[in-house]
Amino acid sequence: MEEKVIKIGLLGLGTVGCGVYKILEENKESIQQRAGIRLEVKKVLVRSLDKKRGVELPEAMLTTSLADIIEDPEIKIVVEVLGGVNPTLDYVLAALNQGKSVVTANKDMVAEYGEQLFAAAQRNQCDLLFEASVAGGIPIIRTLKQSLAGNQIEEVFGIINGTTNYMLTKMTQEGSPFAEVLSEAQAKGYAESDPTADVGGFDAARKIAILASIAFNTRIPLSQVYTEGITKITVDDIAYASELGYMIKLLGIAKARSEGVEVRVHPTFIPKDHPLAAVGDVFNAVFVRGNAVGDTMFYGKGAGELPTASAVVADIMDAARDIVRNVPGIIGCTCFEKKPVLDIGETFSKYYIRLKVADKPGVLASIALVFGNKEVSLKSVLQKATDNTAELVLITHRVQEQNVQDALMDIKQLSSVLEIANMIRVEGEE
Amino acid sequence: MEEKVIKIGLLGLGTVGCGVYKILEENKESIQQRAGIRLEVKKVLVRSLDKKRGVELPEAMLTTSLADIIEDPEIKIVVEVLGGVNPTLDYVLAALNQGKSVVTANKDMVAEYGEQLFAAAQRNQCDLLFEASVAGGIPIIRTLKQSLAGNQIEEVFGIINGTTNYMLTKMTQEGSPFAEVLSEAQAKGYAESDPTADVGGFDAARKIAILASIAFNTRIPLSQVYTEGITKITVDDIAYASELGYMIKLLGIAKARSEGVEVRVHPTFIPKDHPLAAVGDVFNAVFVRGNAVGDTMFYGKGAGELPTASAVVADIMDAARDIVRNVPGIIGCTCFEKKPVLDIGETFSKYYIRLKVADKPGVLASIALVFGNKEVSLKSVLQKATDNTAELVLITHRVQEQNVQDALMDIKQLSSVLEIANMIRVEGEE
Numbered sequence: 001m002e003e004k005v006i007k008i009g010l011l012g013l014g015t016v017g018c019g020v021y022k023i024l025e026e027n028k029e030s031i032q033q034r035a036g037i038r039l040e041v042k043k044v045l046v047r048s049l050d051k052k053r054g055v056e057l058p059e060a061m062l063t064t065s066l067a068d069i070i071e072d073p074e075i076k077i078v079v080e081v082l083g084g085v086n087p088t089l090d091y092v093l094a095a096l097n098q099g100k101s102v103v104t105a106n107k108d109m110v111a112e113y114g115e116q117l118f119a120a121a122q123r124n125q126c127d128l129l130f131e132a133s134v135a136g137g138i139p140i141i142r143t144l145k146q147s148l149a150g151n152q153i154e155e156v157f158g159i160i161n162g163t164t165n166y167m168l169t170k171m172t173q174e175g176s177p178f179a180e181v182l183s184e185a186q187a188k189g190y191a192e193s194d195p196t197a198d199v200g201g202f203d204a205a206r207k208i209a210i211l212a213s214i215a216f217n218t219r220i221p222l223s224q225v226y227t228e229g230i231t232k233i234t235v236d237d238i239a240y241a242s243e244l245g246y247m248i249k250l251l252g253i254a255k256a257r258s259e260g261v262e263v264r265v266h267p268t269f270i271p272k273d274h275p276l277a278a279v280g281d282v283f284n285a286v287f288v289r290g291n292a293v294g295d296t297m298f299y300g301k302g303a304g305e306l307p308t309a310s311a312v313v314a315d316i317m318d319a320a321r322d323i324v325r326n327v328p329g330i331i332g333c334t335c336f337e338k339k340p341v342l343d344i345g346e347t348f349s350k351y352y353i354r355l356k357v358a359d360k361p362g363v364l365a366s367i368a369l370v371f372g373n374k375e376v377s378l379k380s381v382l383q384k385a386t387d388n389t390a391e392l393v394l395i396t397h398r399v400q401e402q403n404v405q406d407a408l409m410d411i412k413q414l415s416s417v418l419e420i421a422n423m424i425r426v427e428g429e430e
Numbered sequence: 431m432e433e434k435v436i437k438i439g440l441l442g443l444g445t446v447g448c449g450v451y452k453i454l455e456e457n458k459e460s461i462q463q464r465a466g467i468r469l470e471v472k473k474v475l476v477r478s479l480d481k482k483r484g485v486e487l488p489e490a491m492l493t494t495s496l497a498d499i500i501e502d503p504e505i506k507i508v509v510e511v512l513g514g515v516n517p518t519l520d521y522v523l524a525a526l527n528q529g530k531s532v533v534t535a536n537k538d539m540v541a542e543y544g545e546q547l548f549a550a551a552q553r554n555q556c557d558l559l560f561e562a563s564v565a566g567g568i569p570i571i572r573t574l575k576q577s578l579a580g581n582q583i584e585e586v587f588g589i590i591n592g593t594t595n596y597m598l599t600k601m602t603q604e605g606s607p608f609a610e611v612l613s614e615a616q617a618k619g620y621a622e623s624d625p626t627a628d629v630g631g632f633d634a635a636r637k638i639a640i641l642a643s644i645a646f647n648t649r650i651p652l653s654q655v656y657t658e659g660i661t662k663i664t665v666d667d668i669a670y671a672s673e674l675g676y677m678i679k680l681l682g683i684a685k686a687r688s689e690g691v692e693v694r695v696h697p698t699f700i701p702k703d704h705p706l707a708a709v710g711d712v713f714n715a716v717f718v719r720g721n722a723v724g725d726t727m728f729y730g731k732g733a734g735e736l737p738t739a740s741a742v743v744a745d746i747m748d749a750a751r752d753i754v755r756n757v758p759g760i761i762g763c764t765c766f767e768k769k770p771v772l773d774i775g776e777t778f779s780k781y782y783i784r785l786k787v788a789d790k791p792g793v794l795a796s797i798a799l800v801f802g803n804k805e806v807s808l809k810s811v812l813q814k815a816t817d818n819t820a821e822l823v824l825i826t827h828r829v830q831e832q833n834v835q836d837a838l839m840d841i842k843q844l845s846s847v848l849e850i851a852n853m854i855r856v857e858g859e860e
Contacts, residue, residue: 023580023722033647033766034579131577137723139577147561147569149464150453150743217463275729278708292453292740293567293730299705300726310722313580327755336463 006320007042009069009100011091012082013062016105016132017044018054019309020079020316027313035317037324043069045082045091054305066091070098077319079312080104089113096120096128101328103315105132105308111206111222114213118333125329127322129315134207135160135284137307138300139314144214144288145331151290153215157253157427158286159279160207162302163191163198164230164250168267169280172238172247178231190282200229201250201265208252211286212263216256217337220263224341228266237354237422240393241269244352244380246426247277253427255347260340262347269352270428345402350379350426352395353404355411356419359390363416367392370414374407375399389418395426436750437472439499439530441521442512443492446535446562447474448484449739450509450746457743465747467754473499475512475521484735496521500528507749509742510534519543526550526558531758533745535562535738541636541652544643548763555759557752559745564637565590565714567737568730569744574644574718575761581720583645587683587857588716589709590637592732593621593628594660594680598697599710602668602677608661620712630659631680631695638682641716642693646686647767650693654771658696667784667852670823671699674782674810676856677707683857685777690770692777699782700858717858775832780809780856782825783834785841786849789820793846797822800844804837805829819848825856 008024010017024031024039032038046062069075070091078095082088085108092109095102097120104110110117110133121128131141135158144153159165163185170181182199185191197203205227209220230250241248246269255262270277275297279285284302289295301307322328357363364383371378371394382393396404404423411417438454440447454461454469462468476492499505500521508525512518515538522539525532527550534540540547540563551558561571565588574583589595593615600611612629615621627633635657639650660680671678676699685692700707705727709715714732719725731737752758787793794813801808801824812823826834834853841847 019722027580027582027721030582030647031580034575034764137726139573142572142577143569145464146748147572147744148740149747150457150461150740152457152460217460273708275708278703278705290740291457292449292736292743294734294737296567296728296730298726298728301724304724306722307724310578310580310720313722314577317579318576321760325755325757325760327757327760330751330755330757334464 003038004036004324005038005040006076006323007040007074008077008079008316009072009075010041010044011069011078011080013044013046013053013055014081014083015054015305016308016312017081019305020081020312021055021057023306023309023313031313031317035321037320039316039320042075043072045069066094070095070100075100076323077101077103077316079316080106081312083108085109085112092117093120096124096126099124099126101127101319101323103129103312103319105130105312107133107206107210111209114210115219122329122332127319127328129319131315132308132311134210135286136300136302136304137310138284138286138298138302139311140211140286140298141214143298144211145334148288148290148293151292153256153288153290155255155289156211156215156286157251159249159276159284160252160286160302161198161204161250162282162284163195165279165284166190166282167199168230168233168248168250171233171235172242175235177235178233199231201227204250204252204265208254208263208265211252212254212261213335215254216261216339217334218261218339219335220261220341224263226264226266226344230267232422233267234422237424240354240382241352244382244395245272246270247272248424249276251427257342259346260342262342264344264347267424269424269426274428276428345405347401348398349401350396350398351404352393352424352426353408354421355392355417356421357390357392358416358418359385359388360416363390364392366414366416367411370410371407374403376403376407433468434466434754435468435470436506436753437470437504438507438509438746439502439505440471440474441499441508441510443474443476443483443485444511444513445484445735446738446742447511449735450511450742451485451487453736453739453743461743461747465751467750469746469750472505473502475499496524500525500530505530506753507531507533507746509746510536511742513538515539515542522547523550526554526556529554529556531557531749531753533559533742533749535742537563537636537640541639545649552759552762557749557758559749561745562738562741564640565716566730566732566734567740568714568716568728568732569741570641570716570728571644573728574641575764578718578720578723581722583686583718583720585685585719586641586645586716587681589679589706589714590682590716590732591628591634591680592712592714593625595709595714596620596712597629598660598663598678598680601663601665602672605665607665608663629661631657634680634682634695638684638693638695641682642684642691643765645684646691646769647764648691648769649765650691650771654693656694656696656774660697662852663697664852667854670784670812671782674812674825675702676700677702678854679706681857687772689776690772692772694774694777697854699854699856704858706858775835777831778828779831780826780828781834782823782854782856783838784851785822785847786851787820787822788846788848789815789818790846793820794822796844796846797841800840801837804833806833806837
């Protein structure tokens with residue numbers, strides 16, 4: 001085999017950047033033999049030349065000038081691991097406009113500026129690959145785009161934020177409250193000092209927007225993803241979930257319906273025997289239902305230096321192969337449809353509802369009456385007395401969310417109802 | 431987009447063939463939009479023209495002559511879903527030699543004649559894709575070849591035979607014996623009237639040979655895959671497994687070691703909290719450990735009309751894209767190494783050993799002495815009296831198999847040992 005070499009420019013040398021460099025070095029031989037191409041990092045864009053790095057590399061490789069990379073005709077692939085949107089988006093667009101194929105791990109940029117980015121990639125006939133942007137090492141993007149391409153995808157849902165999965169796992173195993181587990185996650189480096197993106201569900205929202213766009217061939221605007229975090233989940237909710245046969249997980253959920261698509265992020269009850277229930281700690285897993293393949297699940301580490309870099313390197317190998325064979329862009333954007341994203345009120349689910357009520361006769365009857373009036377039928381009811389009040393835990397049958405919301409508005413007005421303590425959606429069972 | 435059409439010849443119209451035809455029809459539009467290519471079945475090779483089919487298609491499409499397909503220059507992709515090796519191998523080689531790309535679901539043929547097939551594909555610059563040959567709808571081949579290509583794969587192991595997984599799940603859940611569950615599986619159509627290929631582990635052996643060849647870049651001859659089925663698994667073994675915190679699964683296992691590769695199929699104890707333990711019924715799952723990505727798992731239906739056809743159609747789409755872009759063979763065979771397959775005696779594992787012994791003092795000491803002499807250290811011992819005899823259940827630490835085999839030879843000679851009832855390997859824990 002004749003020796004082919006493809007040179008790479010790396011934008012950024014943080015955690016993932018170091019991981020990419022390490023893998024390209026450590027697995028150099030097997031990568032070269034598998035791809036039939038030698039991959040060489042030529043330049044690395046950094047903010048400062050003399051910062052301490054997590055990886056040793058020749059000093060001459062570092063630059064603070066973007067032009068050194070995107071104007072170098074020898075560099076064919078630009079790998080973006082800077083993160084953020086500003087100035088990253090401009091950098092990536094500049095690289096594409098110079099005819100470079102781009103590999104990115106940047107969910108924020110892909111979720112918010114996908115349309116602009118893919119248009120630029122197509123115009124310049126470049127690959128724009130982004131496997132690492134969702135669920136780290138789990139190869140879910142390529143799976144949806146290629147391996148399940150013969151299917152009409154009916155549902156994609158999964159655990160796509162490791163931080164919150166770690167926290168919910170701890171809360172479940174140890175019965176510790178949210179605040180305590182958050183501090184622990186921060187101490188371990190799993191959660192940021194400002195944990196909003198994770199615990200507020202915003203990180204997961206970007207990822208499910210990307211997955212849903214691919215699965216349903218329609219671009220999902222991030223602003224239309226209903227997003228609810230885990231901050232309101234209490235130890236009580238977790239205990240009730242367990243008693244009723246469920247686990248609580250923060251899920252990104254996307255479903256195709258004839259009227260449009262449902263795309264949402266929220267804490268969710270799933271049955272204990274569902275494959276996702278066994279996914280603990282910082283692991284991620286994505287469940288996909290296709291009309292041919294049926295139920296599938298893909299499990300692995302959703303973050304971290306090497307798992308994320310594993311996905312980046314796979315994309316680099318694909319991009320390199322496409323360049324050598326002169327077919328960059330062979331698998332491009334597939335958002336060729338325009339499907340409406342349904343409002344949360346239009347979605348369907350089962351619901352867990354926990355109410356604090358006065359402990360006296362007739363309360364359940366009055367509440368059940370309101371639900372009945374709004375056509376919300378109840379599957380199970382659990383009542384527990386605590387001091388002078390009682391806790392009422394209801395699970396509904398599958399109903400439209402607007403009806404539940406309307407019922408809860410009315411229930412709030414009942415004098416015997418002290419508090420609507422929580423409402424959590426239930427998924428993963430017929 | 432200009433309309434591109436690729437015509438397909440189908441060899442066989444059994445279960446999977448019908449599934450492929452159905453998916454290409456039912457998902458026609460989304461397939462065309464995603465691939466940018468219209469896929470049309472032009473001819474279907476059948477044994478008899480007037481047999482009743484599971485799918486309706488124009489009579490003129492059927493032929494009993496291979497030449498009608500492989501000599502038709504309009505047909506660019508040949509899809510082989512006949513099964514078997516004779517005459518299928520000749521048909522596929524003929525198709526490749528005519529320059530057709532081939533998609534096959536045939537694990538027997540790929541496992542036994544892979545070298546010859548991939549050489550023909552490369553010589554003729556054709557795609558030879560075989561995603562459906564292992565684990566049906568689970569996209570494990572493409573995952574190993576592309577998505578995890580940046581990794582050095584350390585281990586691949588999984589549940590890759592649905593029939594035996596169904597049987598072991600039933601035996602575990604209901605405590606029913608092997609023979610009873612086999613009849614039930616046969617009645618449900620999950621097991622053949624001659625169940626040897628499944629319950630003897632031979633089906634799984636073919637699949638792990640294929641997976642290991644890809645994972646480790648070295649061709650694994652089927653004859654070197656140690657193969658043991660589930661026929662000796664009793665209700666007692668399953669009960670002991672449960673008591674000790676394990677499940678019994680038939681696993682295909684492949685591990686890379688510096689001295690060579692381990693490739694084996696046998697019933698295996700895995701911890702109840704291992705992700706594979708939750709994989710029940712006819713589902714398959716493959717666990718992969720890479721040096722960058724860490725632990726990953728891929729779960730889905732391993733057989734059946736539509737799941738298998740889902741994988742076939744994905745391959746057809748890839749092959750079609752490669753033909754349109756003039757790059758067939760872009761991802762070819764990657765068996766560029768020659769690694770020895772280690773003998774079963776050279777492999778390492780933990781072992782569950784169940785002995786029937788005389789119920790008298792000193793027996794355990796004499797057995798422990800033999801193990802000690804062979805450097806087999808014991809992790810746990812369970813002793814249960816039954817009538818005049820006792821059952822001794824041992825779990826060893828991680829040791830070389832030859833030492834265990836030697837110890838068992840000596841133990842068999844002890845007068846107090848009535849029977850070595852079973853020996854089952856333990857995997858999936860440190």
